[in-house]
Amino acid sequence: PGGGDSILVRGRSMHVAAYAKDFLFQEAQLKQPISTLSGGERNRLLLARALAQPANLLILDEPTNDLDMDTLEKLEELLESYDGTLILVSHDRDFVDRLATSTIALNGRGDVVETPGGWQDFLRQNPGFLAPPPTHAEAAPSGARRVEKAEPSDRAPKKQAKLSYKDARRLEEVEKLMETLPVEIARQDAVLADPDLYARDPAAFDRAMKAAEKARAELEAAELDWLELEEKKAALAS
Structure with a gap:
């Protein structure tokens, strides 16, 4: 300057x-x-x-x-x-x-936690904060007698719960988007880096600006979906 x-x-x-x-x-x-x-x-x-x-x-x-x-x-x-x-x-x-000297985490359900330190400090001090809420079976009415059914000893072990087909496909999709969208953002940013572009071609500048904004919004949505699906996957596995 x-x-x-x-x-x-x-x-x-x-x-x-x-x-x-x-x-x-x-x-x-x-x-x-x-x-x-x-x-x-x-x-x-x-x-x-x-x-x-x-x-x-x-x-x-x-x-x-x-x-x-x-x-x-x-x-x-x-x-x-x-x-x-x-x-x-x-x-x-x-x-x-x-x-980080302080980490602020949001779990997507309206809860916010601030923890001194970095990511690992947050995990140690807030176990389960990012896990999806558990689904509990309906409680038996008060006074009802509990009946347990004996399982045959040769029954095959229960299969591990997995993501639904729709969620698995979305996870694959967002992983690809997280690879390709940063490239597109960098490409549009390179176009916008030309200091004479707006004066020379306002329409091209506007197209590049809108394309970059769209790619950033799609990347943000993909990253949020990826985080939610990975947490869901981990919860099912456990």
Whole structure:
């Protein structure tokens, strides 16, 4: 901002080349057109721009999606040293474990729990919170005599309960969507990254914006369905 070769990052002046190096860019790449960068490099550049903004509150929604290992490690290192409040929304439970000092979990039934620490701390302190509600057989009327039927000793063991055919198909579908939709989102984001696109072709900009929003909404729905079905699957297995 304002030209020159320095940038102010969290109150400290840094040379652009030194700041870019923090995000694994070489000095020779500083004059490279953004259109020639790989998807991982573009993500790194977006992170560099976001983290350079003066702020004491940072909200990241699924920041680990589509990141290579080098960028993932760098992101974790930078967030660990962030001196503001970080709100992190993520299905990457290992990432949450390494960064979170407090975890807020929602079980889809209107219950919300906040637990100090990361994901594993939450699981230890709130067993069964995410499991679907159990289905209980109707209780026998008061005073009714309970009759137990003897089972033949050679009866085959009861089969383990499984997801219904419909749920199993949906689980397969959302797993595929969780692989393909991030690619589509990255593709549309690459189109929108062109700073001259809106001036050159407003209709193309609008199409890319709507396509990216649609893909993000579908990805969010797929992730929620996947989490619900995996919890249901685990509950049935137990």
